[in-house]
Amino acid sequence: MSLLQLTTYIAAVFFLVVVILKTVKIARMPVHLRWDLYPIPHEKGKAAYGGSYFENSSWWEKPRLVSRAGELREMVVEIFSLRGVFRNNRSLWWFSYPFHIGLYCLVALIVSLKIPVVLHWTGMPVGGQAPGFLSLALQYAAHAFAAAGWTLTLIGGLGLLAMRLFKRDLRSYSRPGDYINLILLIAVSGAGFIAWVTVDRDSHHLRDLAHSLISFLPAPTTTPAATACLVWLTDILLLYFPFTHMTHFIGKFFTYHKVRWEDTPNRPGSLIEKKIQQAADNPVGWSAPHIDPLSTWTEASGGGKVPDGEK
Amino acid sequence: MAKSKPTINDFRKRAGQLVDIDDMHPLPLPPPFDKPGSEPQIKPLPEDGRRKIETDLDGVSAVRFARPETVDQKRELVGKFFSGLAKLFDPRSNWTFLEPLFLTMEYCVRCQTCSAACPIFIESGKQEIYRPSFRAEILRRLYRKYVKRGRTLPDNLTEKEIDAAWTMIARLMESSYRCTICRRCAQACPIGADNGLVTRELRKIFSQEMGIAPRALHQDGSVQQLEIGSSTGMPPAAFRDNVSFLEDEVADRTGMQFHWPIDKQGAEILLIHNAGEYLAWPENPMAFAIILEKAGIDYTLSSELAAYDAVNYGVWYDDIQFARVAVRHAEIARRLGVKKIVIGECGHAHKALMVIADRILTGDLNIPRESYLTLLRDIVLSSRLPLDPSRNDDITVTLHDPCNMVRLMGIVQPQREILKAVCNNFREMTPHGVDNFCCGGGSGFAIMQDGNFPDWRHVVSSRAKMRQILNVFQDIIGPEHKKYVCAPCSNCKGAIRDMFAAYRLFETSNILYGGLVELIVNAMTDIEKPFIDWQWH
Ligand code: SF4
Ligand code: SF4
Numbered sequence: 028m029s030l031l032q033l034t035t036y037i038a039a040v041f042f043l044v045v046v047i048l049k050t051v052k053i054a055r056m057p058v059h060l061r062w063d064l065y066p067i068p069h070e071k072g073k074a075a076y077g078g079s080y081f082e083n084s085s086w087w088e089k090p091r092l093v094s095r096a097g098e099l100r101e102m103v104v105e106i107f108s109l110r111g112v113f114r115n116n117r118s119l120w121w122f123s124y125p126f127h128i129g130l131y132c133l134v135a136l137i138v139s140l141k142i143p144v145v146l147h148w149t150g151m152p153v154g155g156q157a158p159g160f161l162s163l164a165l166q167y168a169a170h171a172f173a174a175a176g177w178t179l180t181l182i183g184g185l186g187l188l189a190m191r192l193f194k195r196d197l198r199s200y201s202r203p204g205d206y207i208n209l210i211l212l213i214a215v216s217g218a219g220f221i222a223w224v225t226v227d228r229d230s231h232h233l234r235d236l237a238h239s240l241i242s243f244l245p246a247p248t249t250t251p252a253a254t255a256c257l258v259w260l261t262d263i264l265l266l267y268f269p270f271t272h273m274t275h276f277i278g279k280f281f282t283y284h285k286v287r288w289e290d291t292p293n294r295p296g297s298l299i300e301k302k303i304q305q306a307a308d309n310p311v312g313w314s315a316p317h318i319d320p321l322s323t324w325t326e327a328s329g330g331g332k333v334p335d336g337e338k
Numbered sequence: 339m340a341k342s343k344p345t346i347n348d349f350r351k352r353a354g355q356l357v358d359i360d361d362m363h364p365l366p367l368p369p370p371f372d373k374p375g376s377e378p379q380i381k382p383l384p385e386d387g388r389r390k391i392e393t394d395l396d397g398v399s400a401v402r403f404a405r406p407e408t409v410d411q412k413r414e415l416v417g418k419f420f421s422g423l424a425k426l427f428d429p430r431s432n433w434t435f436l437e438p439l440f441l442t443m444e445y446c447v448r449c450q451t452c453s454a455a456c457p458i459f460i461e462s463g464k465q466e467i468y469r470p471s472f473r474a475e476i477l478r479r480l481y482r483k484y485v486k487r488g489r490t491l492p493d494n495l496t497e498k499e500i501d502a503a504w505t506m507i508a509r510l511m512e513s514s515y516r517c518t519i520c521r522r523c524a525q526a527c528p529i530g531a532d533n534g535l536v537t538r539e540l541r542k543i544f545s546q547e548m549g550i551a552p553r554a555l556h557q558d559g560s561v562q563q564l565e566i567g568s569s570t571g572m573p574p575a576a577f578r579d580n581v582s583f584l585e586d587e588v589a590d591r592t593g594m595q596f597h598w599p600i601d602k603q604g605a606e607i608l609l610i611h612n613a614g615e616y617l618a619w620p621e622n623p624m625a626f627a628i629i630l631e632k633a634g635i636d637y638t639l640s641s642e643l644a645a646y647d648a649v650n651y652g653v654w655y656d657d658i659q660f661a662r663v664a665v666r667h668a669e670i671a672r673r674l675g676v677k678k679i680v681i682g683e684c685g686h687a688h689k690a691l692m693v694i695a696d697r698i699l700t701g702d703l704n705i706p707r708e709s710y711l712t713l714l715r716d717i718v719l720s721s722r723l724p725l726d727p728s729r730n731d732d733i734t735v736t737l738h739d740p741c742n743m744v745r746l747m748g749i750v751q752p753q754r755e756i757l758k759a760v761c762n763n764f765r766e767m768t769p770h771g772v773d774n775f776c777c778g779g780g781s782g783f784a785i786m787q788d789g790n791f792p793d794w795r796h797v798v799s800s801r802a803k804m805r806q807i808l809n810v811f812q813d814i815i816g817p818e819h820k821k822y823v824c825a826p827c828s829n830c831k832g833a834i835r836d837m838f839a840a841y842r843l844f845e846t847s848n849i850l851y852g853g854l855v856e857l858i859v860n861a862m863t864d865i866e867k868p869f870i871d872w873q874w875h
Binding site: 306328 | 345346421422425428429430431433434435436437438440441442444445446447448449450451452453454455469471475521524525526527528529530531532535545546547548549556561657658659661662664665666669678692693694696697698699700701704706708709711712713715716744745746747748749750751752771772
């Protein structure tokens with residue numbers, strides 16, 4: 028196994044493990060109180076204007092109309108247009124948009140490089156050695172993804188870095204980590220761009236490397252220095268990435284699906300009810316004068332007891 | 339001389355008042371407030387007051403917290419703040435909001451997309467300290483240092499260090515009352531981070547750990563509601579007297595004589611109004627009583643402690659007080675054996691009982707809860723009331739969308755369906771619906787009346803609403819046209835009332851405000867005299 032392969036395996040496994048652990052950590056957090064924010068795109072027939080099932084009288088007696096397609100549509104539009112930034116922060120969008128589209132293209136590039144290998148295992152002759160329609164299509168796709176990916180990420184990354192450096196409202200809130208993130212991403216896309224322009228126009232070096240990595244075969248001996256440099260920089264990025272807010276794709280899943288759009292009503296006997304009851308058995312812990320820190324949440328909230336008061 | 343714009347670091351380091359009131363340059367308003375000196379100003383607090391209470395953020399005081407005099411007092415407060423900070427990220431002490439808070443702390447990319455959505459930041463002339471991400475970033479830095487990296491505050495801090503720490507905490511305390519928790523910023527955030535939530539979580543440290551909250555919200559608010567029966571200070575006997583007085587008033591104004599049901603066991607509906615209505619806008623519960631009587635609805639009011647007041651101020655600053663009031667409301671409904679609770683014209687009460695308390699009320703306390711808007715929409719559209727919208731023809735009506743009902747609950751259309759059925763001259767503000775602007779009184783601001791805080795509210799937090807109102811009526815802004823801002827929420831009405839008074843809007847432009855039910859009764863053909871009394875009150 029070459030050094031290049033070894034570092035890439037380590038970085039990839041490390042990246043996956045940390046990302047999974049982070050996801051699990053959030054998924055295992057206790058149930059929280061509802062904190063909906065409208066519009067919620069799965070509200071069937073109401074999402075367009077931000078309506079909810081609370082607009083129906085005796086809503087609990089009626090079937091809940093949920094449109095997963097509506098939710099999916101919203102996600103696709105947001106992911107591929109960055110509509111939120113477009114509407115509310117247009118100057119940033121001009122760089123954030125190419126940057127993100129560039130990243131998507133790079134992910135697509137990696138996938139398109141690996142598909143032939145996977146299909147080869149299944150017995151389909153689509154490798155570079157046996158050109159067929161699918162193989163050609165994948166090669167052209169890889170060309171397009173490489174061209175768009177390296178160029179857009181580089182332009183977007185440089186633009187974002189310039190904005191962070193020169194726009195006062197961005198600069199004064201930026202931490203060193205924000206710059207390191209961008210510089211690393213610019214370094215990777217810059218290396219990718221250079222390798223693509225100089226030695227790997229058809230991404231065949233990357234494809235061979237991908238092949239060797241997923242087939243556990245020896246690394247190709249002909250990997251040029253520019254490509255090796257790109258891979259090592261990517262390895263560094265993979266090791267660093269999970270500890271930064273660049274993993275906001277994980278956070279965004281939870282902020283949208285588990286907070287803003289989480290409008291599942293708590294029905295008697297439901298799992299949500301069980302989770303609430305468990306959480307309410309915890310001690311409150313807070314110690315302001317109006318709170319007994321040792322009481323449970325149920326006790327602290329009065330447990331349903333109503334004082335007589337003045338009648 | 340104007341100080342340079344404060345940065346995040348100045349929040350901790352710069353001594354004295356961070357921003358001077360005189361350095362604020364809010365955005366100009368449309369006519370008739372486009373001339374210099376035509377709008378109210380924020381009056382500085384007297385020197386003596388500023389010496390005694392914490393005003394080091396911007397010279398305004400919402401909390402009115404007395405400055406600690408000794409270093410030991412400061413040390414104790416600083417210690418409590420940091421123990422509260424730890425509890426905010428503890429899954430047992432803060433299971434209620436840990437996940438959304440954690441996500442906001444971890445994943446904000448500091449892109450400032452939220453800033454343009456915040457009416458307070460924009461209308462203040464982009465005061466840095468009011469930027470949505472400003473206070474969030476301060477909390478984030480504390481979180482990273484003391485929670486994530488597990489650093490503890492050294493025991494041997496010098497007097498100077500304690501002073502600096504307390505100054506920062508005191509500013510943070512006031513800063514948590516410069517945001518209405520309208521959550522427009524969260525709606526704009528591409529990541530889904532929520533700086534409105536951060537405001538509320540900060541308030542929780544102060545209330546739940548340090549026992550610090552504005553008097554109007556805590557002692558005079560949720561404590562009074564639980565102990566005396568209402569945040570208005572109205573005990574049950576006074577509530578019953580009020581109802582009987584209003585029964586007579588309805589008879590005088592409409593000729594209708596009937597008793598309002600109180601504590602009726604087994605009624606279909608428990609109706610809970612914001613008790614402020616009985617005292618400040620009695621025509622509102624009167625209109626409700628008329629509509630429900632005419633429509634033959636089986637309902638009851640309750641005279642039990644807290645159950646004749648739908649408010650739940652805990653929703654703005656304290657999870658425990660919130661849970662106490664929500665559980666009380668539900669328990670009384672359970673004992674009355676009603677099938678559902680209907681909440682009157684009060685936005686935060688809607689969100690409190692219908693949305694947030696949905697994850698507090700379990701078992702037989704989980705009684706179905708519904709908005710009055712759906713009930714009234716069904717009544718109005720069912721032709722059970724004799725309605726003629728032309729009876730409202732002398733008024734041009736616009737609708738204010740309370741954030742709690744609309745952006746935070748998705749109740750958008752029922753109020754519009756009602757309005758279109760009862761008045762012909764209805765026009766929408768821009769923006770409206772889920773994109774609306776807060777009245778400026780959100781998160782408790784409407785009831786916080788001490789010192790120069792109301793001035794700040796009129797000039798800064800209500801300014802976007804003021805602008806919308808002036809714009810929507812700009813072509814008929816003269817006093818010869820009657821204009822009505824329909825604000826179907828008690829707190830919004832309170833904020834709008836105070837803002838109109840400060841700008842003398844009724845006198846100069848003949849714009850009145852009021853609820854939705856009053857417009858319905860005003861359109862009823864079997865009530866002889868107009869129900870809306872076109873006077874300033
Ligand atoms: S809260 Fe959202 S919009 Fe605001 S700075 Fe953070 S990521 Fe950007
Ligand atoms: S919640 Fe509203 S007032 Fe508070 S920061 Fe966000 S937009 Fe501004």
